[in-house]
Amino acid sequence: MKDFTEAYAMKLDREDPLGALREEFSIQNKSLIYLDGNSLGMLVKDAAEDVQEEVEHAWGVQLIRSWNQGWYEKGLVLGDKIAKIAGASDGEIAVADSTSVNLYKLAYAALRLKHGRRKIITDDLNFPSDIYILKGLAASLGGGHEVVILESADGMTIAPEQVREAIDGDTALVSFSHVVFKSAFMYDMERVTAMAHEHGALTLWDLSHSIGSVPVELNRAGADLAVGCTYKYLNGGPGSPAFLYVRKDLQDQLTSPLQGWFGEENPFDFGLEYRPAKGIRRFLAGTPPILSMVPVERTLEMMIGAGIHQIREKSIALSEYLVGLVVHELTTLGFSVGVPVDVKRRGSHVSLKHPEAYRICKALIDPAVGNREVIPDFREPDHIRLGITPLYTRFIDLYHAVQELKHIVEYKLYENYSSQRDAVT
Numbered sequence: 001m002k003d004f005t006e007a008y009a010m011k012l013d014r015e016d017p018l019g020a021l022r023e024e025f026s027i028q029n030k031s032l033i034y035l036d037g038n039s040l041g042m043l044v045k046d047a048a049e050d051v052q053e054e055v056e057h058a059w060g061v062q063l064i065r066s067w068n069q070g071w072y073e074k075g076l077v078l079g080d081k082i083a084k085i086a087g088a089s090d091g092e093i094a095v096a097d098s099t100s101v102n103l104y105k106l107a108y109a110a111l112r113l114k115h116g117r118r119k120i121i122t123d124d125l126n127f128p129s130d131i132y133i134l135k136g137l138a139a140s141l142g143g144g145h146e147v148v149i150l151e152s153a154d155g156m157t158i159a160p161e162q163v164r165e166a167i168d169g170d171t172a173l174v175s176f177s178h179v180v181f182k183s184a185f186m187y188d189m190e191r192v193t194a195m196a197h198e199h200g201a202l203t204l205w206d207l208s209h210s211i212g213s214v215p216v217e218l219n220r221a222g223a224d225l226a227v228g229c230t231y232k233y234l235n236g237g238p239g240s241p242a243f244l245y246v247r248k249d250l251q252d253q254l255t256s257p258l259q260g261w262f263g264e265e266n267p268f269d270f271g272l273e274y275r276p277a278k279g280i281r282r283f284l285a286g287t288p289p290i291l292s293m294v295p296v297e298r299t300l301e302m303m304i305g306a307g308i309h310q311i312r313e314k315s316i317a318l319s320e321y322l323v324g325l326v327v328h329e330l331t332t333l334g335f336s337v338g339v340p341v342d343v344k345r346r347g348s349h350v351s352l353k354h355p356e357a358y359r360i361c362k363a364l365i366d367p368a369v370g371n372r373e374v375i376p377d378f379r380e381p382d383h384i385r386l387g388i389t390p391l392y393t394r395f396i397d398l399y400h401a402v403q404e405l406k407h408i409v410e411y412k413l414y415e416n417y418s419s420q421r422d423a424v425t
């Protein structure tokens, strides 16, 4: 890229085949640049209406009858839609619980199936909650298991050789984030899965930062298990439930540690002996949060319509544009790019590193600074994470965000802010 003008950004937006999708979103503040859709996706206008309808009609009028009019099956219906953008088949994905809880359930199931093997492999780029869950699970099983945490040499990536060397005949489970939350490094799922299978180990992928932004090919990769989030790229809203994937032929060999009635063969028999349901339903535990599931459907339909490969193409175009702009405008101001250069190994967000990252983020968000409010997020210790969400992020947004960053650092405007952290960053 050689053109760093505002006019060029506008031209890219005009030529964007997915540009019109932004109209589907509720955008109240036209001058706000939202670059945090990978933490909390934006609200789809029709989804807000769907929620209202669900409250007023399905709940308000139909009351308990709604359980037989779609509620009971909702987590599985949504799961089949997620399957279409995750390269999975019908009946392999269910929406339920949170990502952390699903990770626990599936990791437990895997360790039980691989009884006698001691090692669980993950890496230090993984989302801390995943590591807490894996360690807590290992401890609760009596301490015979070991969580092996691969260390990234460059703070951004893990080399395939490191994974290959770590997996052996004592490995029960290999669990990574497909796209990692800080550096956006993306694992080669197929290659890592093959390495695990060579030694008879299972894989458990966290798709929270990849679902809806990169084509995930669970079946083609031969992946065993996966979990992921719906309030990021899938725009499900705060606390919308997560999903879990179990490869079809493994489902009846695995059991959930949470033997709740929603995973029972026939919950309404109210029998006292638990019989795990056939198929993916056995991984459910209790009554799902119906209202929180509703918004996800609109985004899934939008993504299936647009095509996940087209969405990925736009995401790459946006992130390449942003990286080019950052290198051109910001590297002399102390910024560095904290994501892999190779787009094939990178998800949809771009992290910038700067020693004053926290205070720069505070200044970016402050409406009194510069011409626009920009919402990124800050990740310890020095990352400014710019979330690119291809359904609504525009080239011009990235252009303006970079101009704001430049202004804040050139004039040291961040010095007006405290580096005392907020509870949620």
Ligand SMILES: *Cc1c(COP(=O)(O)O)cnc(C)c1O
Pocket: 098, 099, 100, 101, 127, 129, 130, 177, 181, 206, 208, 209, 229, 242
């Ligand atoms: C966002 C995210 C989570 C969130 O877990 P919750 O249990 O839904 O809070 C988990 N793992 C990864 C990799 C994430 O990015």
